[in-house]
Amino acid sequence: MNKKSNILKQAAAYPHITWAVLFIIAPLIFVMYYAFTDRKGNFTFENISAMAQPSYLEVFLRSVCFAFLATVICLIIAYPVAYFISKASPKTQKILIMLVTLPQWLNFLIRTYSWMALLEDTGIINTMLGSIGLGPIHMINTPFAVILGMVYNFLPYMIIPLHSVMSKLDNRLLVAASDLGCNQFQVMTRVVMPLSKSGIISGITMVFVPSISTFYISQKLGGGNFDLIGDTIERQFQTAYNYNLGAAMSFVLMILIVISMAIMNKYSDEDGGVIV
Amino acid sequence: MNKKNIASNIYTILVFVFLYLPILVLILYSFNASDSTSVLKGFSFKWYKELFTDSATLNALKNTLVLAILSSVISTIIGTAAAYGISKMQNKYLKNVTMSVTQIPMINPEIVTGISMMLLFVFVGSIVGSASRLGFGTVLIAHITFNLPYVILLVLPKFKEMDKNLPKAAQDLGCTPLQSFFKVELPAIMPGIVAGFIMAFTLSLDDFVISYFTTGSGFETLPIRIYSMTKKRVTPDMYALSTLIFVSILVLLLISNLTSDKNRKEMSKKAKTIAKVSVGSVFGIIAIITVIVLAMSAGTKTVKLNVYNWGEYISDGGEGSYNTNLEFEKYYEDWWYETKGERIDVQVNYTTYASNEDLYAKIKSGAGGYDVIIPSDYMLEKLYKEGEIQPLGKVDKITEAIPNIQYLNEQFKQMFVYPNEDGELELHGAMYTYGVIGIVYNADKLAPEDLDKIEKGEMGWEILYEQEYMEKYKGQILQFNNARDAFGTAMYYLGYNVNTATKEQWQEAYELLQKQKPPIVQSYVMDEIYNKMESGEAALAAYYAGDCLAMMENNESLGFFYPKNSQGVYETNIFADAMCIPKASQNKELALAYINFMLSEEAAVANAEYIYYSSPYTHVKDNLDYQIYMGYCDYDYELDENGEYVLDENGEPIIKLDENGEPIIVYFEDGGDYSTIYYSEFENKLGSMFDTYAYKDLDTAEGANITTQDLNGYWEGLKVDSGSFDGTIYIVCGVILAGIVAFAIYSIVINRKRRKLYWSNSPSESTQKTVEKDDSMSETVMIAAVKAENKKKD
Incomplete structure (x- = not known):
């Protein structure tokens, strides 16, 4: 009786499982199919081996580099913020976290667009700098601008998981650590950091993945000068009409991400399931 | 301790400034009096007024909200059930597999999720063979798919945290299993469900990438609309809309946060009931409205027309202008009622794209379902040759199908006319606009000798491509961010036919573009050119003449010229966009009526004034209002001794009349924008210019040994290997x-x-x-x- 009802209860998951097979697994099979066939549908490795061309390798390297830097910068900026927020009163915490997520409600294309107005040589920042006698700093169309765009857009994805772990941190542990002779820095590195590892891991995932695959930010803030994987894939599907090459790139990108996830999971004890 | 607090506060504030800086900018420009998003010209509420007349944007907003609500509700239901089921799973292996698969859309990059679903839908569509494959349904499926994992991962822990004995205890106390679920388990997991719902709603609202790949005809969300504005410009009413969204959400969240903590505890039972009733009634009202809408649409016959056009390429009712689509709906409904005595409801589903290639990809991906599309010349030819569009009618009888086409300038009558199998000539595209590529420059940034040369009309493409100029204007040049135009301008400079079949010449153009790459070119642009030229960020760029004129309105230092070749002959691209009916269209009659309506004098003039490109129709060119609007001529007004207008009793300026009582018209010497739109230099050669300088489809050209794919390959090479990158x-x-x-x-x-x-x-x-x-x-x-x-x- 009990077993039977349990099986019935499990059945609640079946709609989702069916959905997942139809719309998660099946599409990925199509990506693989296109990646390993040519336009006529014959099996080929050509699309994958095209990735080995120096120019595509550079695109991949550049994307990994940009995404890596954006992730590191996000972590450096977000960590103290998440910590300070978690030390505030519960009410303030709630409001501050709300303020962190609020920009996400506005369309990211529009937000990126207004960064253009800020960063240009004749833009708002440089005009302000000029009025206090500082020379214009060239920012737009540089790697800096692209990485800044990534950091800006994905910073909340770093702050939120970090904060959600830190807010659960027992304050007595910190007190105990300093009682036992840790200085402030040691409390951070020996107690807070190890305990917020799961937050760090999910934050890194949530910043790195969208950064490595973005295609709008690099077009607008990089002036189209720094082609990233996302741009190249988008071009295959929207202008070059080369589905096979695009699918092959997506496939390689997916593998790349799976590998980096695996590396990260290996060096972390948690299985990183913390979101919000 | 205190000092540390101050430091940490300052740090936190700085991070928040960083997060809110672009939003402040966006709010600032939403109050801008001009249409520029880079030059401030005083305070105005104009864009807010504009927003409420912009039916396409409002429609996109509605679509976005409907999609977000539906997808988050459905994914919350499926996801909660799934979390319940997963929490009850005893088979560890099955559980792990399910969880790993669930997490795929979270870990997979959005772009991969988007294209993988597109490939699936296109495949299924091609098997099922339905006319409209991509659209609301596919976007909804995609959104539910990427929302599901977030809901499950937020609800699942709540099931795990819950005391397993609770439901048992409830049942011991007399609850039925169903009651125990609703009274005991559901309240316990409620926070997880709410968090999951909000997360799903937010994600769906902001999603661009996945919708972009999975949408088709007749369905456009706000992010897609913004993205497709990239040929023209992102209009400030988008900023106004964002500001409104921002402020309303901020207020809403602040109220709920400030009141909740204190009051929730004190909240009496009564208040709770009121809250419940009000939430219930909101849902009730939504349900009633849905029912009413459904009932209404069931009562009158609804006819839908799917129009797919360039972004910002129609007079849409903004700034008090003519709302073409709305007027058409009214016109056709009335016409139907008068001729057939039956009320119908006409709906124009108007969606937009950013480039010809975008359009082509959508048509080819089987999005289908479009009734009217507006490709440019070479793309029209390609679509014709690939059998994607149907003829509008036989040339000798075309005025029966589209009466207004009689106003088409004689020079263009041969365009888009192709013979059918029986050798009869058929028209495949009704011209909408045409235009010429010119060079826009910032006079403050050019050397005097070059300005002089431009003024004398001796300057050509060398200003963009010759070594001497490239060095002089290094980092000041903007280049097209699309293959056809970038290669085209290089070809004109090299003096080759822009559609040359010789591979070596393409190679040469490619090498030239390689040489011109950043740091010489500042950036590759489409719509960003508006910002960059208006703000003085760049000095030189080739772009479409009509757009250049629009830029010049926001910056007086900007000038514009048509490049000549070494023989002193104007040599530049001329393009035409024409309205076509795809093969898959379900309603040719309505599509033809729409095309005819677009060419009626009122609509055609309104569109020509809005788009700023040239109209090939004589009734537009000769329209007095249009000529006055473009600064070609004006009425002769009565002026007093101070040069002020003399006003009549209604406060209108008085117009001088001639002896016949007709108003006197004065023609301006420079002809204003009219003269630059109706290129006096080559006005009579337009037809032949199309033969020589317009782009043609490379794949189907005779004797060609270069294909679009080769061109894409060159472009790919240019883009992926970035010269300015220093490592x-x-x-x-x-x-x-x-x-x-x-x-x-x-x-x-x-x-x-x-x-x-x-x-x-x-x-x-x-x-x-x-x-x-x-x-x-x-x-x-x-x-x-x-x-x-x-x-x-x-």
Whole structure:
């Protein structure tokens, strides 16, 4: 009786499982199919081996580099913020976290667009700098601008998981650590950091993945000068009409991400399931 | 302590400034009096007024909201059920597999999710063979798919946290299993469900990438609409809309946050009931409205027309202008009623794209379902040759199908006319606009001798491509961010036919573009050119003449010229956009009526004034209002001695009349924008210019040994290998990576030492117990402590 009802209860998951097979697994099979066939549908490795061309390798390297830097910068900026927020009163915490997520409600294309107005040589920042006698700093169309765009857009994805772990941190542990002779820095590195590892891991995932695959930010803030994987894939599907090459790139990108996830999971004890 | 607090506060504030800086900018420009998003010209509410007349944007907003609500509700229901089922799973293997698959859309990049679903839908569509394959349904499926994992991962922990004996206890106390679920389990997991719903709603609202790949005819969300504005410009009413969204959400969240903490506890039962009733009634109202809408649409016959056009390429009712689509709906409904005596409801589903290639990809991906599309010349030819569009009618009888086409300028009558199998000539595209590529420049940034040359009309494409100029204007030049135009301008400079079949000439153009690459070219642009030219960021760019005129309105230093070749002949691209009916169209009659309506004098003039490109129709060109609007002529007004208008009793300026009582018209010497739109220099050669300078489809050209794919290959080569990249970034990356590795090794070593020291003196068992005993300890800490223990044991 009990077993039977349990099986019935499990059945609640079946709609989702069916959905997942139809719309998660099946599409990925199509990506693989296109990646390993040519336009006529014959099996080929050509699309994958095209990735080995120096120019595509550079695109991949550049994307990994940009995404890596954006992730590191996000972590450096977000960590103290998440910590300070978690030390505030519960009410303030709630409001501050709300303020962190609020920009996400506005369309990211529009937000990126207004960064253009800020960063240009004749833009708002440089005009302000000029009025206090500082020379214009060239920012737009540089790697800096692209990485800044990534950091800006994905910073909340770093702050939120970090904060959600830190807010659960027992304050007595910190007190105990300093009682036992840790200085402030040691409390951070020996107690807070190890305990917020799961937050760090999910934050890194949530910043790195969208950064490595973005295609709008690099077009607008990089002036189209720094082609990233996302741009190249988008071009295959929207202008070059080369589905096979695009699918092959997506496939390689997916593998790349799976590998980096695996590396990260290996060096972390948690299985990183913390979101919000 | 205090000092530290101040420092941390300042730091937090700085981060928030960073997060809100672009939003402030966006709010600032939403009050801008001009249509520029880079030059401020005074305060105005104009864009807010505009927003409420912009039916396409409002429609996109509605679509976005409907999609977000539907997808989040459905994914919350499926996801909660799934979480319940997963929590009851005893087979560990099955559970793990399910969880891993669930997480795929979270870990997969959005772009991969988007294209993988597109490939699936296109495939299924091609099997089912339905006319409209991509659209609302496919976007909804995609959104539910990427929302599901978030809902499940937020609800699942709540099931795990819940005391397993609770439902049993409830049932012991007399609850039925269903009652125990709704009265005991559901309230316990409610916070998870709410969090999941909000997360899903937010994600769906902001999603661009996945919708972009999975949408088709007749369905456009706000992010897609913004993206497709990239040929023209992102209009400030988008900024106004964002500001409104921002302010309303801010107020809403602040109210709920400020009131909740204090009042929720004090909230009486009564208040709770009121809250419940009000929430219930909101849902009730939504349900009633849905029913009414459904009932209404069931009552009158609804006819839908799917129009797919360039972004910002129709007079849409903004700034008090003519709302073409709305007027058409009214016109056709009335016409139908008069001729057939039946009321119908006409709906124009108007969606937009950013480039010809975008359009082509959508048509080819089987999005289908479009009734009217507006490709440019070469794309029209390609679509015709691939059998994607149907003829509008036989040329000798075309005025029966589209009466207004009689006003088409004689020079264009041969365009888009192709013979059918029987050799009869058929028209495949009704011209909408045409235009010429010119060079826009900032006079403040050019050397006097070059300005002089431009004024004398001696300047050509060399200003963009000759070594001397490239060095002089290094970092000041903007280049097209599309293959056809970028290669086209290079070809004109080299003096080759722009559709040349010789591969070596394409190679040469490619090398030229390679030479011109950043840092010489500042950036590759489409719509960003507006910002960059208006703000003075760049000095030189080739772009479409009509757009250049629009830029010049926002910056007086900007000038514009048509490049000549070494023989002193104007040599530049001429393009035409024409309205076509795709093969898959379900309603040719309505599509033809729409095309005819677009060419009626009122609509055609309104569109020509809005778009700023030339109209090939004589009734537009000769329209007095249009000529006045373009600064070609004006009425002769009565002026007083101070040069002010003399006003009549209604406050209108008085117009001088001639002896016949007709108003007197004065023609301006420079002809204003009219003269630049109706290129006096080559006005009579337009037909032949199309033969020589317009782009043609490369794949189907005779004797061609270069294909679009080759061109794409060149463009790919140009884009992926970036010349301006100096590699410092790699070094920075490498250094950081090395740092992280070094730190990791260091911490592993130091931890080992420390552990040896520490654990040798302290009994580990007892530590573990204390940690576990302490109930108030958070789960994370506990897990961490236990894991640290286990590690030590290893």
